[in-house]
Amino acid sequence: RPLLWGPPVARMTSGMALAEQARQLFDSAVGAVQPGPMLQRTLSLDPSGRQLKVRDRTFQLRENLYLVGFGKAVLGMAAAAEELLAQHLVQGVISVPKGIRAAMEHAGKKEMLLKPHSRVQVFEGAEDNLPDRDALRAALTIQQLAEGLTADDLLLVLISGGGSALLPAPIPPVTLEEKQMLTKLLAARGATIQELNTIRKALSQLKGGGLAQAAYPAQVISLILSDVIGDPLEVIASGPTVASAHSVQDCLHILNHYGLRAALPRSVKTVLSRADSDPHGPHTCGHVLNVIIGSNSLALAEAQRQAEVLGYHSMVLSTAMQGDVKRVARFYGLLARVAAAHLTPSLAERPLEEEVELHQLAAELQLPDLQLEEALEAVAKAKGPVCLLAGGEPTVQLQGSGKGGRNQELALHVGVELGRQPLGPIDVLFLSGGTDGQDGPTKVAGAWVMSDLVSQASAESLDIATSLANNDSYTFFCHFRGGTHLLHTGLTGTNVMDVHLLILHPQ
Ligand SMILES: Nc1ncnc2c1ncn2[C@@H]1O[C@H](COP(=O)(O)OP(=O)(O)OP(=O)(O)O)[C@@H](O)[C@H]1O
Numbered sequence: 001r002p003l004l005w006g007p008p009v010a011r012m013t014s015g016m017a018l019a020e021q022a023r024q025l026f027d028s029a030v031g032a033v034q035p036g037p038m039l040q041r042t043l044s045l046d047p048s049g050r051q052l053k054v055r056d057r058t059f060q061l062r063e064n065l066y067l068v069g070f071g072k073a074v075l076g077m078a079a080a081a082e083e084l085l086a087q088h089l090v091q092g093v094i095s096v097p098k099g100i101r102a103a104m105e106h107a108g109k110k111e112m113l114l115k116p117h118s119r120v121q122v123f124e125g126a127e128d129n130l131p132d133r134d135a136l137r138a139a140l141t142i143q144q145l146a147e148g149l150t151a152d153d154l155l156l157v158l159i160s161g162g163g164s165a166l167l168p169a170p171i172p173p174v175t176l177e178e179k180q181m182l183t184k185l186l187a188a189r190g191a192t193i194q195e196l197n198t199i200r201k202a203l204s205q206l207k208g209g210g211l212a213q214a215a216y217p218a219q220v221i222s223l224i225l226s227d228v229i230g231d232p233l234e235v236i237a238s239g240p241t242v243a244s245a246h247s248v249q250d251c252l253h254i255l256n257h258y259g260l261r262a263a264l265p266r267s268v269k270t271v272l273s274r275a276d277s278d279p280h281g282p283h284t285c286g287h288v289l290n291v292i293i294g295s296n297s298l299a300l301a302e303a304q305r306q307a308e309v310l311g312y313h314s315m316v317l318s319t320a321m322q323g324d325v326k327r328v329a330r331f332y333g334l335l336a337r338v339a340a341a342h343l344t345p346s347l348a349e350r351p352l353e354e355e356v357e358l359h360q361l362a363a364e365l366q367l368p369d370l371q372l373e374e375a376l377e378a379v380a381k382a383k384g385p386v387c388l389l390a391g392g393e394p395t396v397q398l399q400g401s402g403k404g405g406r407n408q409e410l411a412l413h414v415g416v417e418l419g420r421q422p423l424g425p426i427d428v429l430f431l432s433g434g435t436d437g438q439d440g441p442t443k444v445a446g447a448w449v450m451s452d453l454v455s456q457a458s459a460e461s462l463d464i465a466t467s468l469a470n471n472d473s474y475t476f477f478c479h480f481r482g483g484t485h486l487l488h489t490g491l492t493g494t495n496v497m498d499v500h501l502l503i504l505h506p507q
């Protein structure tokens with residue numbers, strides 16, 4: 001790929017060349033949160049091979065190491081952990097998504113696969129991110145392993161997004177089907193991941209610190225790849241190694257809010273009413289070390305570094321992008337317009353109205369870590385190509401029956417927004433991609449657009465409004481310019497939400 005390492009950015013002008021660079025930046029973000037490098041950064045063995053260092057803590061190894069894991073990125077994490085610690089590993093059990101081994105083999109990603117004689121037993125389950133019988137079998141095997149440990153043992157727990165569905169262990173008499181149904185209903189009614197996981201914790205034996213308690217008195221080291229904004233330990237995969245702080249009142253409030261309280265199965269009511277009188281109270285986790293080993297901000301930091309190597313002035317705007325994709329797209333459209341005017345103050349009039357709307361929208365979106373002022377100041381000083389980065393997980397209100405994902409839908413909306421405003425002599429590119437490589441139920445990670453999207457689409461007789469109304473962004477991008485605006489990465493083996501890139505390149 002000569003373009004990727006080709007001439008400096010200042011001499012690159014064509015859209016495809018910019019797209020190549022955007023793709024390179026996206027790849028560098030994903031590369032920073034690959035399981036192998038992340039584990040190697042976190043774990044190290046002393047020269048005798050008998051002491052395991054995890055950040056600033058040390059643990060004695062004497063063939064006493066066990067491993068469990070659950071989540072979409074856990075196969076590669078387990079492979080990397082076994083590579084490093086094989087001589088001490090007694091036994092392991094992981095629960096990973098259905099078909100992931102075949103997909104990784106197919107993609108030639110050997111580093112994501114366990115060796116043929118691995119001591120780690122693999123369960124695949126939770127198709128469509130819903131708990132199922134296979135995931136239940138995995139959870140019971142993990143629970144048995146944890147319960148059999150002694151004070152001399154060390155349990156390494158590998159956790160990533162998707163872990164909740166891959167570790168279902170409902171508290172009797174709640175059944176798997178009841179839990180599945182409740183999870184589905186809450187998700188369909190728009191419950192946030194915090195709300196969803198509060199309910200999951202209340203109904204589970206292993207979530208909310210339950211796994212850590214099952215492993216007691218063994219020492220527990222939990223290595224966590226975050227797929228939740230703000231990296232809250234108790235929310236990611238429903239915090240199986242984190243003391244739980246939710247109350248029954250919280251659960252009832254959530255169930256009420258989504259109109260589910262009246263129709264609750266008797267079993268769920270029974271478990272919730274018992275929780276209030278639990279004599280042991282919340283789990284304690286003094287024997288646990290929880291470590292976040294990767295997150296969206298780590299991925300963005302690497303993309304920012306890489307952008308600067310390529311000659312861009314680069315800034316991270318936010319790692320907490322959330323809210324409806326249409327509003328997030330409007331935000332990026334306005335930002336592009338205002339930033340473009342800052343880059344060419346002599347040519348463009350200052351877009352005061354847009355600036356006011358941009359700040360209003362930023363306040364409404366409530367992005368806790370947004371660096372808008374700082375970014376605009378940096379752009380004003382830049383006098384050259386600029387790359388603004390953000391991450392998070394906007395939401396799509398599904399109305400149509402088309403095929404798409406939130407990244408492709410966001411990119412399509414941003415393309416429309418970019419077409420609304422004069423941007424002056426500046427090439428603008430926006431890219432949105434899911435770091436797991438799979439945007440919704442499609443085979444691509446996302447898409448990229450430039451400010452000529454609307455005119456190009458109409459030249460190709462493609463109707464953007466209809467595609468958007470039907471949530472059909474994937475079909476749109478498959479046709480648009482022969483599919484060249486789709487971001488094909490294949491499954492990446494990691495998962496730290498989405499990455500957004502806004503490039504402004506003076507012509
Ligand atoms: N046709 C569609 N158009 C746009 N978005 C869609 C469409 N179908 C599904 N989605 C969105 O895809 C998302 C689910 O896909 P995906 O599995 O990538 O996300 P996820 O559940 O957040 O998992 P992860 O955190 O691993 O990315 C939901 O947010 C859903 O609204």
Ligand SMILES: O=C(O)[C@H](O)CO
Pocket residue numbers: 160161162163164165193197227228235236237238
């Ligand atoms: O598994 C889960 O609960 C979600 O992916 C959030 O971590």
